[in-house]
Amino acid sequence: xxxxxxxxxxxxxxxxxxxxxxxxxxxxxxxxxxxxxxxxxxxxxxxxxxxxxxxxxxxxxxxxxxxxxxxxxxxxxxxxxxxxxxxxxxxxxxxxxxxxxxxxxxxxxxxxxxxxxxxxxxxxxxxxxxxxxxxxxxxxxxxxxxxxxxxxxxxxxxxxxxxxxxxxxxxxxxxxxxxxxxxxxxxxxxxxxxxxxxxxxxxxxxxxxxxxxxxxxxxxxxxxxxxxxxxxxxxxxxxxxxxxxxxxxxxxx
Amino acid sequence: xxxxxxxxxxxxxxxxxxxxxxxxxxxxxxxxxxxxxxxxxxxxxxxxxxxxxxxxxxxxxxxxxxxxxxxxxxxxxxxxxxxxxxxxxxxxxxxxxxxxxxxxxxxxxxxxxxxxxxxxxxxxxxxxxxxxxxxxxxxxxxxxxxxxxxxxxxxxxxxxxxxxxxxxxxxxxxxxxxxxxxxxxxxxxxxxxxxxxxxxxxxxxxxxxxxxxxxxxxxxxxxxxxxxxxxxxxxxxxxxxxxxxxxxxxxxx
DNA sequence: GCAGAATGCTCGCTTTTGAGCGGAAAATAC
DNA sequence: GTATTTTCCGCTCAAAAGCGAGCATTCTGC
Numbered sequence: 001x002x003x004x005x006x007x008x009x010x011x012x013x014x015x016x017x018x019x020x021x022x023x024x025x026x027x028x029x030x031x032x033x034x035x036x037x038x039x040x041x042x043x044x045x046x047x048x049x050x051x052x053x054x055x056x057x058x059x060x061x062x063x064x065x066x067x068x069x070x071x072x073x074x075x076x077x078x079x080x081x082x083x084x085x086x087x088x089x090x091x092x093x094x095x096x097x098x099x100x101x102x103x104x105x106x107x108x109x110x111x112x113x114x115x116x117x118x119x120x121x122x123x124x125x126x127x128x129x130x131x132x133x134x135x136x137x138x139x140x141x142x143x144x145x146x147x148x149x150x151x152x153x154x155x156x157x158x159x160x161x162x163x164x165x166x167x168x169x170x171x172x173x174x175x176x177x178x179x180x181x182x183x184x185x186x187x188x189x190x191x192x193x194x195x196x197x198x199x200x201x202x203x204x205x206x207x208x209x210x211x212x213x214x215x216x217x218x219x220x221x222x223x224x225x226x227x228x229x230x231x232x233x234x235x236x237x238x239x240x241x242x243x244x245x246x247x248x249x250x251x252x253x
Numbered sequence: 254x255x256x257x258x259x260x261x262x263x264x265x266x267x268x269x270x271x272x273x274x275x276x277x278x279x280x281x282x283x284x285x286x287x288x289x290x291x292x293x294x295x296x297x298x299x300x301x302x303x304x305x306x307x308x309x310x311x312x313x314x315x316x317x318x319x320x321x322x323x324x325x326x327x328x329x330x331x332x333x334x335x336x337x338x339x340x341x342x343x344x345x346x347x348x349x350x351x352x353x354x355x356x357x358x359x360x361x362x363x364x365x366x367x368x369x370x371x372x373x374x375x376x377x378x379x380x381x382x383x384x385x386x387x388x389x390x391x392x393x394x395x396x397x398x399x400x401x402x403x404x405x406x407x408x409x410x411x412x413x414x415x416x417x418x419x420x421x422x423x424x425x426x427x428x429x430x431x432x433x434x435x436x437x438x439x440x441x442x443x444x445x446x447x448x449x450x451x452x453x454x455x456x457x458x459x460x461x462x463x464x465x466x467x468x469x470x471x472x473x474x475x476x477x478x479x480x481x482x483x484x485x486x487x488x489x490x491x492x493x494x495x496x497x498x499x500x501x502x503x504x505x506x
Numbered sequence: 507g508c509a510g511a512a513t514g515c516t517c518g519c520t521t522t523t524g525a526g527c528g529g530a531a532a533a534t535a536c
Numbered sequence: 537g538t539a540t541t542t543t544c545c546g547c548t549c550a551a552a553a554g555c556g557a558g559c560a561t562t563c564t565g566c
Binding site for chain 2: 052130156
Binding site: 507510511516517522525530533534536 | 539540541542543544545547548549550551552553556557558559560562565
């Protein structure tokens with residue numbers, strides 16, 4: 001058997017079994033364990049799988065949990081600060097929208113001990129954070145569950161949003177630009193974010209500084225539909241100024 | 254077994270059993286207790302679970318409050334059997350509704366490895382159970398979050414239900430009677446259950462035997478709107494007969 | 507036969523596991 | 537309540553399993 005062929009078959013084998021040990025694969029293909037290790041090292045480098053001591057697991061399995069929590073941990077400290085600041089801008093009696101995201105969840109955490117606030121969200125993790133917050137009314141938008149991120153999206157989500165009216169919406173974004181405004185790489189998530197912006201009087205964009213100045217394929221909202229931008233103090237002053245000139249209230253923490 | 258694999262399976266084991274002791278896990282995986290302790294220490298650090306003296310419990314929000322889990326543990330074995338049986342009555346390709354409840358969640362658990370099934374639910378715990386089930390499309394109805402039970406209810410829930418059409422609905426109930434049909438003590442939960450019954454072609458009532466023959470204040474549905482009753486074999490034969498005479502297909506497990 | 511690649515082998519090194527022991531925490535007795 | 541017993545935990549050390557790196561061997565195409 002060709003080395004190349006064997007590597008393909010290893011991936012195939014993993015797709016079926018999800019895990020395999022080096023010795024198991026060695027027997028399966030009748031080659032020395034060293035050879036398997038070499039194959040696995042290369043396959044891992046190419047991103048097909050993830051090695052562990054004694055064997056290997058399919059990358060997606062390995063990724064299923066960590067991918068989200070890892071992502072959540074990038075700029076963790078900054079996101080915590082943003083969450084705290086954003087929560088301070090919410091008043092008792094407010095009805096707000098919290099968009100799904102790893103920054104917005106920190107807003108929710110800062111609301112746990114508040115009272116008389118209604119939170120509308122499409123993020124199950126945010127609902128979970130608020131599950132013991134007796135003073136918070138939580139309305140979940142409903143919709144199709146995205147397994148990876150625990151977010152709800154789709155037609156139902158949009159329909160529910162249409163029937164609501166809230167004071168403030170806190171929108172998460174992977175890209176905001178002083179000219180192109182709010183953009184997003186995934187088309188299917190755009191209508192929901194647009195719906196949130198439409199039904200809220202005041203729009204807060206919350207995002208860590210690495211997203212500032214970026215542009216993605218699909219436009220969610222032009223800059224003049226947004227009112228506040230809360231981000232980390234790591235953001236360069238020059239960019240902040242551009243947003244301020246676009247009439248955005250920029251808050252850095 | 255690989256160390257990594259074992260750790261994943263420990264989490265999996267916990268998702269099923271909610272709690273486990275070190276010695277129990279040690280036997281389950283045929284490793285020394287020290288090894289389990291090490292695994293648990295790491296998993297706890299990674300935030301997957303919470304250790305206690307002598308064992309471990311899942312640390313995630315979908316593991317609910319004591320009051321809820323205690324309730325869930327009543328007739329636990331019977332509910333497991335009902336869940337398994339109900340899942341067998343769901344076919345690939347089906348679109349179904351799973352009502353919020355401690356019995357219906359066992360149906361969800363039996364669907365995890367199935368594929369091509371669409372599940373509509375108003376229970377966040379059920380959504381959580383199915384979050385890693387790649388073959389299941391999960392649609393959450395949305396609505397006001399009930400903090401204690403992690404259920405969604407209210408106007409939004411009803412509106413969403415109105416726009417759906419499914420094949421089978423699995424309804425949980427605290428009271429079913431051969432003459433008075435499905436009744437419920439809490440008025441505000443009635444419209445949602447009625448909505449579920451209205452939009453589904455085939456209605457399955459799933460409940461443990463202690464609820465049979467009981468009557469509550471508010472009528473949810475007369476007996477002739479229901480089609481199947483799945484309950485434990487603990488239910489007395491005389492009562493079963495009465496339901497059968499009311500033209501209900503009674504399944505005992 | 508020869509060059510280059512793939513494979514197998516050996517040897518220290520690292521990671522994981524199992525066992526023992528002192529101390530902490532729960533359970534039980536008083 | 538307190539004291540005693542039992543169970544469980546964390547720590548350390550040693551054995552076992554697995555690993556990477558370098559080198560020898562085999563295979564392949566010229």
